[in-house]
Amino acid sequence: MQPRQIILLIILLASVMAIADAIGISPSSKAFPFEPGKEVQITFTAVNNIDSIQVFEIYAKGDLADYVRFEQTRLVMRAMENKPFVMHLTMPNSLEPGTHNTYIGVVQASSQGTGQLNAKSGVESIISVDVPTPGKYLTAELSAEPQNAGEPVKFELKVQSKGTEKINQVSGVINIFDGPSKIGFVDTNTEPLESMQKTTLRGEWTATQAGQLIAVADVFYDGRSTTAATKFKVGAMLLRILDIKFGEITAGTIGKISVSIENEWNQPIDGAYSEFFASKNGEEVGRAVGKPFKITAQGVYTDDIYWDTAGLEPGVYNGRIVLHYLDKTTEQAFKIGLAGTLKFGNAVYIAIIALLVSFFILAVFYSRQKKK
The missing domain is CATH 2.60.40.10 (Immunoglobulins)
Structure with missing residues (x-):
């Protein structure tokens, strides 16, 4: 790459960062359970925060991009204008179990010229389609609020059923570690959980010491188990x-x-x-x-x-x-x-003056020799 191209690339990267802040889209995410053949319609709002008229392109990418249809694919927007656009997603007849993400984006339109460096930047919204796993299956996420020593730490264990069957009982045991040493534990409440539904299990533990600690939750549901972990800080008046x-x-x-x-x-x-x-x-x-x-x-x-x-x-x-x-x-x-500061005594000053005089005499001598 030529130096000129490198400079242009740096300028374009800086422009990309500025443009990304100047374009908005809402909602930022949506999630749906999988239903074969169902059509989902979402109205998005694009936001032009740039202080001039802009042309934006609308696109889809990801797992279900081939099943997405837009009522329009380009937007012409005045400065600081918001404008809606509609997306239709028709779910296929079958999908593998798991979460399938599709990204709906709004990007500033740009043209490509031969030999020219170009860049487009935009923002994206995530559309998630959850396909249940046959039987019973759940995911868990653990969080903790930082507290001071001697105060109760509140844990939240968010669990979501990803299976086709109802879970009769889900509960957790949260173990607290300081490095490799276990220093405490707390039991959460117990809840039932319908297929593809969410709930939050809670527990409290009084912090006995300050420091960076680790919590590991063992989650039990109808003879099965999974784990979740998080780091949290217990502070001190220090x-x-x-x-x-x-x-x-x-x-x-x-x-x-x-x-x-x-x-x-x-x-x-x-x-x-x-x-x-x-x-x-x-x-x-x-x-x-x-x-x-x-x-x-x-x-x-x-x-x-x-x-x-x-x-x-x-x-x-x-x-x-x-x-x-x-x-x-x-x-x-x-x-x-x-x-220390540099200081000279009288003897040093005398030596410097003598040296300068010697250089002057030598210069005069050589000058006269050249004239002869």
Whole structure:
């Protein structure tokens, strides 16, 4: 690929991203149970967020694209206009068990020229047709709300029948792990489940410790089983120092120290502030205090502290950051260095002047030699 083509490709990719944000389609998804020969009609709405008249093409792709028919395949839309279009899907007489996805898209029309790079971008809606599996079969999805230590974690186990037969009883046992160690479990409620229907099983577990935990649900239904898993976070009323960064600081100047801080609590913390201490040989030689700040729930904040090093000599110092928040503190020690400035004594200046004079004399000498 030629350099010119590479540049054009980069421009086109940037245009694709902009266009994707400027085109909309609704609804974004629809799901239907499989019924042989049934016709499904859906009215979509295309959205032109571009500030000019645009021509859009409508298309279908995916498992059942050959069974899709549109009442129109092109839309001419004014700036910021919404316009409906209708799709007809006629289901075939038979399909393999499982979920069959078809994508209905709206794309900006473009022409292809010989030797030209071109790109089209658009948005798509997903049409799902679920074909039941003979007998009893279900899928499960587990989720958990993050909480603080000592508070109940609420689990939701969403189960959906994908089989042709009714499930008399479905229930779950949710096991909680900290790494490889099991630290707790909870039983969910029990429900019946009709063919191709959904329900949500629930359970609560009181978190005893903070950290990133894993929940694994064993789902039981009429002598069969499946599993689902999720990660969740149990927070603590804690600010944690993630990183401490600083550039080169010259002794006698004001240096910036950036502290990256994470809030592990699921509530914002206001009025926190950072304090910096510098010491050498066991003696405190410097201190600086940052401005009070607010950090969002489970968010990250960078606090800048400015250290005045006036009167300090170059060298390595012991640094310490102390975070103050609520009635707690968190601290971290580190090493920080001060660079020296380049200084010349009188002897060095004399040597430099003598060297410059010597160069001048040599230049004059060679110049006169050339004239002769």
